[in-house]
Amino acid sequence: MTELAVLQAVRLKGRVSRDDLAATLGGDFVDVVDRLVGSGLLLDGPTLRLSPEGRGRLEGLLADERSHVDTAIVLAAYDEFRSVNAEFKALVTDWQLKDGQPNTHEDVGYDAAVLTSLDDVHRRVTPTIAALATQLPRLSRYSVKLQTALDNIHAGETMWLARPLIDSYHTVWFELHEELILAAGRTRETDDA
Amino acid sequence: MSTRPVILLDGDASSPPEVLGHKGHGIDMMRRNGLPVPPAFCITAEVGARYRAEREATVNAIWDDVLAGMRTLEAATSRTFGRGPHPLLVSVRSGAAVSMPGMMDTLLDLGFSDDVEKGLAAEGSAEFARDSRRRFTESYQRIVTGPAPDDPYQQLRAAIESVFASWDSPRAVAYRAHHGLDDRGGTAVVVQAMVFGNINANSGAGVVFSRNPMTGANEEFGEWLPGSQGDDVVSGTVDVQPIATLRSRQPGVYDQLISAASLLERLSADVQEVEFTIQDGALWLLQKRAAKRSAQAAVRLALQLLDDGLIDEAETLRRVAPAHVEALLQPSLQPETRMAAQLLATGLPAGPGVASGRAYTEVDAAIEAADRGEDVILVRNHTSPDDIHGMLVARGIVTETGGATSHAAVVSRELGRAAVVGCGSGVAESLAGKVVTVDGNQGEVREGSLQLSAWSEDNTPELRELAGIARRVSPLRAHARGDYPRLDRHTEAEVRSAMASGHSDVVSASPLLAMLAAIRLSGVS
Numbered sequence: 001m002t003e004l005a006v007l008q009a010v011r012l013k014g015r016v017s018r019d020d021l022a023a024t025l026g027g028d029f030v031d032v033v034d035r036l037v038g039s040g041l042l043l044d045g046p047t048l049r050l051s052p053e054g055r056g057r058l059e060g061l062l063a064d065e066r067s068h069v070d071t072a073i074v075l076a077a078y079d080e081f082r083s084v085n086a087e088f089k090a091l092v093t094d095w096q097l098k099d100g101q102p103n104t105h106e107d108v109g110y111d112a113a114v115l116t117s118l119d120d121v122h123r124r125v126t127p128t129i130a131a132l133a134t135q136l137p138r139l140s141r142y143s144v145k146l147q148t149a150l151d152n153i154h155a156g157e158t159m160w161l162a163r164p165l166i167d168s169y170h171t172v173w174f175e176l177h178e179e180l181i182l183a184a185g186r187t188r189e190t191d192d193a
Numbered sequence: 194m195s196t197r198p199v200i201l202l203d204g205d206a207s208s209p210p211e212v213l214g215h216k217g218h219g220i221d222m223m224r225r226n227g228l229p230v231p232p233a234f235c236i237t238a239e240v241g242a243r244y245r246a247e248r249e250a251t252v253n254a255i256w257d258d259v260l261a262g263m264r265t266l267e268a269a270t271s272r273t274f275g276r277g278p279h280p281l282l283v284s285v286r287s288g289a290a291v292s293m294p295g296m297m298d299t300l301l302d303l304g305f306s307d308d309v310e311k312g313l314a315a316e317g318s319a320e321f322a323r324d325s326r327r328r329f330t331e332s333y334q335r336i337v338t339g340p341a342p343d344d345p346y347q348q349l350r351a352a353i354e355s356v357f358a359s360w361d362s363p364r365a366v367a368y369r370a371h372h373g374l375d376d377r378g379g380t381a382v383v384v385q386a387m388v389f390g391n392i393n394a395n396s397g398a399g400v401v402f403s404r405n406p407m408t409g410a411n412e413e414f415g416e417w418l419p420g421s422q423g424d425d426v427v428s429g430t431v432d433v434q435p436i437a438t439l440r441s442r443q444p445g446v447y448d449q450l451i452s453a454a455s456l457l458e459r460l461s462a463d464v465q466e467v468e469f470t471i472q473d474g475a476l477w478l479l480q481k482r483a484a485k486r487s488a489q490a491a492v493r494l495a496l497q498l499l500d501d502g503l504i505d506e507a508e509t510l511r512r513v514a515p516a517h518v519e520a521l522l523q524p525s526l527q528p529e530t531r532m533a534a535q536l537l538a539t540g541l542p543a544g545p546g547v548a549s550g551r552a553y554t555e556v557d558a559a560i561e562a563a564d565r566g567e568d569v570i571l572v573r574n575h576t577s578p579d580d581i582h583g584m585l586v587a588r589g590i591v592t593e594t595g596g597a598t599s600h601a602a603v604v605s606r607e608l609g610r611a612a613v614v615g616c617g618s619g620v621a622e623s624l625a626g627k628v629v630t631v632d633g634n635q636g637e638v639r640e641g642s643l644q645l646s647a648w649s650e651d652n653t654p655e656l657r658e659l660a661g662i663a664r665r666v667s668p669l670r671a672h673a674r675g676d677y678p679r680l681d682r683h684t685e686a687e688v689r690s691a692m693a694s695g696h697s698d699v700v701s702a703s704p705l706l707a708m709l710a711a712i713r714l715s716g717v718s
Contacts (some may be wrong), residue, residue, distance in 0.1 A: 013578065014577060014580065091598055096603065100371070164584070171578060
């Protein structure tokens with residue numbers, strides 16, 4: 001189980017430092033990481049990444065994980081996610097752009113309205129993740145990470161909305177989207193970008 | 194009520210754009226000068242304003258006038274609205290006092306019924322009648338948001354109401370806010386007899402400019418699409434052709450079109466953008482407006498119009514906004530450089546800026562190339578979270594699929610990367626390995642590493658010429674050097690205080706900008 005979580009986290013991040021990996025997993029998995037490096041599944045360096053063998057191993061573990069789920073529940077969760085996904089993506093764009101120009105964040109009322117709709121998105125996605133986690137317990141971690149990002153945003157650190165390379169709301173959201181596409185047996189080509 | 198609610202645009206309307214709308218005013222002006230324009234009438238902007246307060250009563254009160262307007266269109270075209278054998282179709286277009294291109298609604302091909310389709314099929318072809326009806330049904334559904342009623346007069350009324358209401362659409366409101374336009378009032382509506390660029394191969398639609406609005410070169414410029422209606426050209430979804438191909442296909446029509454554009458330019462004393470349709474070899478002009486232009490073109494065209502005696506020196510300076518000059522002084526992709534380079538892909542501009550480099554389609558290869566010191570452009574079908582390290586090392590980002598809210602768009606904006614998204618499938622393969630320039634302002638990918646450059650007040654001939662004119666017109670003469678008091682900045686406040694202190698000459702780092710500010714402050718006419 002832990003091996004799957006580590007390999008999948010590295011895949012989703014592409015390349016990731018050991019510190020950032022520990023942060024996204026919510027715990028230190030030094031032993032697991034060292035073992036995966038030792039067996040050649042992870043390539044070590046300033047950042048960790050998957051070797052071709054590691055990618056193969058991850059695919060096997062994911063297929064095994066999927067074989068135990070109730071497909072109907074996963075597909076229902078996927079549909080619910082898609083319905084809120086468009087709203088979330090629009091609000092991130094609204095945060096970045098105002099009237100087609102970069103948002104200078106001088107209009108406090110405008111920014112507040114965007115962040116209020118984020119609260120609404122969060123209320124809608126939380127039960128979806130809970131339903132998914134009954135089938136794929138590993139994914140409950142996404143609720144925690146989204147909540148952390150949201151708490152940081154509420155505390156005024158708005159970079160936690162969309163900044164890449166940290167587990168911002170947008171970063172976690174897109175990784176969750178990738179997980180859902182995988183779990184539902186879809187591809188990004190058949191989904192939206 | 195100060196004017197009639199419905200005014201015929203027969204060249205004799207003699208009302209300002211505030212009443213007729215910009216579009217209606219242009220149509221009336223073209224008719225007055227004997228240009229071929231399909232018959233039209235307008236419902237005034239005053240009615241549009243009243244509609245916003247009281248919808249049903251406003252339309253009821255003017256409906257008899259609208260019907261009378263339709264009778265004149267029928268008489269002028271020898272056609273009948275809503276029935277055969279020679280049915281009349283109309284377009285219903287918005288027209289505010291100030292042009293707001295693409296912001297409000299337009300409906301084409303109105304007035305369909307089964308009987309009308311039969312009539313059109315007999316006059317043209319079954320395919321033409323079907324194509325026109327499909328265009329009508331789709332645009333009606335999209336804009337009025339509901340299935341089209343069978344009664345052509347109900348179609349007309351719903352379309353007019355929909356155009357009136359589009360004054361308050363979010364995009365129109367945002368456009369007015371962004372351009373500082375008055376939010377009160379409302380839009381006029383133009384109802385015009387349809388002409389058909391889709392009737393046969395000897396037909397088409399397009400837009401022509403009396404001079405090039407991108408580079409400012411004194412040459413006609415435009416695009417058209419054979420066998421199409423105007424919305425195809427505007428939508429950008431179909432490959433349009435440069436206007437030069439019209440010259441080889443229909444030289445007579447081309448000459449007539451160019452001389453009309455040139456006449457309108459002389460009459461309006463400004464560079465014109467003219468929308469046209471060719472129906473079975475006959476040219477029709479649908480609307481005209483002052484051409485939108487780049488900052489480069491704004492300066493060059495103002496100087497040309499002065500040389501041609503169409504405007505005086507004070508007006509020349511009014512045609513150049515300080516923002517144009519400020520933009521020109523920043524490094525940017527010059528239009529003539531851009532237009533000379535091969536266009537490789539177009540998409541949605543998603544991250545502002547311009548960047549050049551070699552296109553890589555794989556993240557690892559992109560990172561290795563960047564490590565070797567290469568400038569990298571990352572081109573992907575779409576981006577995912579695990580592409581982030583490739584996006585970080587890239588100077589520009591291009592995707593095949595995805596829109597303004599896609600992962601690539603959001604992350605590019607966060608990283609400050611030039612990005613063009615949704616360029617269509619096959620683009621990654623066709624760009625791979627090439628040195629390209631990503632123009633995230635225009636939404637284009639062009640061949641080669643295009644250099645950015647800036648104009649300067651000292652060295653660019655156009656700006657020197659403009660500064661020379663400004664020194665003759667401005668109440669405050671600004672110089673790059675000399676024994677005069679120094680103006681630290683060219684803000685309005687500084688310029689005002691220099692003028693208030695009785696200075697007639699100052700030294701400034703941006704003499705032209707200082708004088709443009711002075712001219713605007715003093716309202717020189």
